Amino acid sequence: MDKQDATTFVHDLYHAVDRKDVGYLSDVLAEQCRFRLGNNPEVINKGQILEGNRHFFESIKSMSHSIEEVVFQAPEESGAAKVNCYGSVYYERLDGSNTSAVFATHLQVEKGLITDYLVFADLSAL
Structure with missing residues (x-):
């Protein structure tokens, strides 16, 4: 994985999340994540x-x-790449009202699978 692969990986992941695609998540999460x-x-x-x-x-x-940005750290001896990103997320609630939040995500990726997936966001408005 390089910087371009990491950027594509993050965009593909969040496009799937926006589609609420649990099947995609199943494909990219390691068994122990x-x-x-x-x-x-x-x-x-x-x-x-x-x-x-x-x-x-x-x-x-x-x-x-x-x-807004993807930050990539190449794998070291452990073989795990670290990918961090941040941006904004816009939600439509079930009642049709809207809210938004800023977020940052830390991913650790080994052999193409996510082993660490930490999302930092204040979701209290949901």
Whole structure:
């Protein structure tokens, strides 16, 4: 993975998230992956991560991420690339009202699979 691959990876990931595509997430998450969204508890089981995302996706009508920057750190001896990004996310609630938040995401990617997926955002307005 290089900087261009990392940028494409992030954009593909967030396009899938915006589509609420749990199948895509299943394809890119490692079996043992650490996931945390906002202030929610950390989850380390792929099945629980997918179920949590499914539940979150059902709690909103739609979302749209705008990525402002992707920062890439090449793999070291561990073989894990570190990819960080930040931007804005726009939500449409189930009642049709809208809100937005800024976010930052830390990803650790090994052999094309996410092993660390930490999203930092204040989602209290949802």
